[in-house]
Amino acid sequence: MNKPKVAAYRAPGAPQVTFAMESLMDELGSALEIDPIDLRLVNAAKKGTQLPYGPRFKEVGMVETLEAARAHPHWTAPLGPNQGRGLAVGFWFNNGMNSSADVHLTEDGTAVVVTGNPDIGGSRTSMAIMCAEELGIDVEKVRPVVADTETAGYTDLTGGSRVTFATGWAVIEASRAVVRELRARAAKIWECDVEQVDFADGRCHPAEGSGLDHQPLTVAEIARQMSRTGGPVNGQAQLMARGAGPAFATHLCDVEVDPETGKVDVVRYTAIQDAGRAIHPSYVEGQMQGGAAQGIGWALNEEYVFDDQGRLENPGFLDYRMPVASDLPMIDAVIVEVPNPSHPYGVRGVGETPIVPPLAAVANAVHQATGVRMVSLPISPPRLLANLMEKASA
Amino acid sequence: MTTVAIPSSLRAHCQHHEFVEVEAGSVRAVLGAMEARFPGFRAALGDSFAVAIDGEVFQDALYEPVAADSEVHFLPALAGGR
Numbered sequence: 001m002n003k004p005k006v007a008a009y010r011a012p013g014a015p016q017v018t019f020a021m022e023s024l025m026d027e028l029g030s031a032l033e034i035d036p037i038d039l040r041l042v043n044a045a046k047k048g049t050q051l052p053y054g055p056r057f058k059e060v061g062m063v064e065t066l067e068a069a070r071a072h073p074h075w076t077a078p079l080g081p082n083q084g085r086g087l088a089v090g091f092w093f094n095n096g097m098n099s100s101a102d103v104h105l106t107e108d109g110t111a112v113v114v115t116g117n118p119d120i121g122g123s124r125t126s127m128a129i130m131c132a133e134e135l136g137i138d139v140e141k142v143r144p145v146v147a148d149t150e151t152a153g154y155t156d157l158t159g160g161s162r163v164t165f166a167t168g169w170a171v172i173e174a175s176r177a178v179v180r181e182l183r184a185r186a187a188k189i190w191e192c193d194v195e196q197v198d199f200a201d202g203r204c205h206p207a208e209g210s211g212l213d214h215q216p217l218t219v220a221e222i223a224r225q226m227s228r229t230g231g232p233v234n235g236q237a238q239l240m241a242r243g244a245g246p247a248f249a250t251h252l253c254d255v256e257v258d259p260e261t262g263k264v265d266v267v268r269y270t271a272i273q274d275a276g277r278a279i280h281p282s283y284v285e286g287q288m289q290g291g292a293a294q295g296i297g298w299a300l301n302e303e304y305v306f307d308d309q310g311r312l313e314n315p316g317f318l319d320y321r322m323p324v325a326s327d328l329p330m331i332d333a334v335i336v337e338v339p340n341p342s343h344p345y346g347v348r349g350v351g352e353t354p355i356v357p358p359l360a361a362v363a364n365a366v367h368q369a370t371g372v373r374m375v376s377l378p379i380s381p382p383r384l385l386a387n388l389m390e391k392a393s394a
Numbered sequence: 395m396t397t398v399a400i401p402s403s404l405r406a407h408c409q410h411h412e413f414v415e416v417e418a419g420s421v422r423a424v425l426g427a428m429e430a431r432f433p434g435f436r437a438a439l440g441d442s443f444a445v446a447i448d449g450e451v452f453q454d455a456l457y458e459p460v461a462a463d464s465e466v467h468f469l470p471a472l473a474g475g476r
Binding site: 058240 | 399401446448449450451452453454467469
């Protein structure tokens with residue numbers, strides 16, 4: 001039978017494994033009569049916990065996401081008829097890899113950031129934010145450019161939840177190279193040694209104890225004089241980013257099940273995730289919401305249907321059902337920040353983790369609503385209805 | 395001495411040790427020491443593997459330094475890897 005090829009997809013392999021593990025945790029909690037959050041807190045991975053494949057965690061935020069879940073009003077909100085609530089925790093290790101960045105200062109004091117990762121989640125704005133933070137200028141004065149691979153320095157793929165972490169780190173280093181040059185230019189203007197010049201809040205200042213008495217020079221003021229102080233001011237950086245911070249997420253899901261049709265509606269959903277440090281919080285929330293929606297699709301609908309001759313019966317998006325905005329409630333995103341100690345700003349990757357918990361969170365909610373434990377996905381109406389009928393006739 | 399954790403899939407090549415200690419200053423030297431002690435280890439590990447040094451996972455770690463008190467884990471590819 002010719003079936004579509006398979007390839008890596010957001011957090012490859014993790015949602016499936018977590019569906020099994022977190023369904024079992026739910027069963028275990030029920031058997032032991034332990035609160036689901038308490039059970040996970042007792043067993044939570046934390047700093048020093050050894051992974052099954054050997055290495056040990058540095059700082060991670062599993063406990064913090066569970067505590068945030070417990071504190072969230074969703075956890076204690078009343079449920080209606082035919083409704084159930086599920087909780088699941090997910091994890092993704094994240095990646096670093098190679099990245100390059102260039103930062104060019106222009107004569108009006110604005111900056112151009114050139115990187116080589118396509119922007120699939122708002123990353124170019126995060127690049128601008130990090131450059132602006134380093135240069136001490138408004139983010140509106142930074143223009144981020146996603147260049148093609150002939151133009152940007154060598155940069156690995158856009159994947160592995162690595163772009164804001166690794167390419168962002170390269171932007172930080174390239175911006176710091178610009179700052180070093182700005183200090184050198186200020187030293188030239190003031191006819192002093194560069195060690196006598198500090199940089200803070202977007203200005204070169206006489207260093208404390210330098211004996212200099214000059215008014216601070218802004219980035220724009222130095223940029224205006226760059227032709228007469230040595231020419232263009234650019235910064236460049238390339239790095240193999242080590243220390244990608246693993247990310248945990250805890251998701252809460254409420255479903256309502258139609259007992260006559262087996263249709264499941266997600267009526268409330270909360271995604272809580274450790275982002276390390278959210279550079280652009282609303283884009284981080286967007287990743288969390290997108291991952292949750294995608295995972296809900298896997299849990300409830302996404303499926304290839306083949307006939308007995310091996311022909312795909314749902315080859316288009318009219319029949320290959322994925323959740324759209326009208327299918328889902330507003331997904332509440334709660335960012336938890338446990339800084340990654342390996343990154344200058346504490347960043348962890350955020351893109352993949354949010355697709356990991358939803359499969360189990362939905363299945364656990366369906367179990368609470370119906371008493372039926374679904375051990376395969378999707379929990380589509382005909383499948384769930386068959387299980388409901390089997391349970392009723394047992 | 396650097397501690398090397400042997401993945402379960404390779405222990406048959408290492409006299410069923412779970413951990414061994416070697417003297418080495420880099421991942422490449424660790425691999426050399428392991429091959430010298432357990433001939434065939436390098437071939438059994440293959441070309442596609444990651445290395446965790448003191449808890450941090452590296453994809454291309456051949457030249458990474460390891461300290462005398464480091465703990466090194468070799469993580470063979472589960473499948474594919476190319």
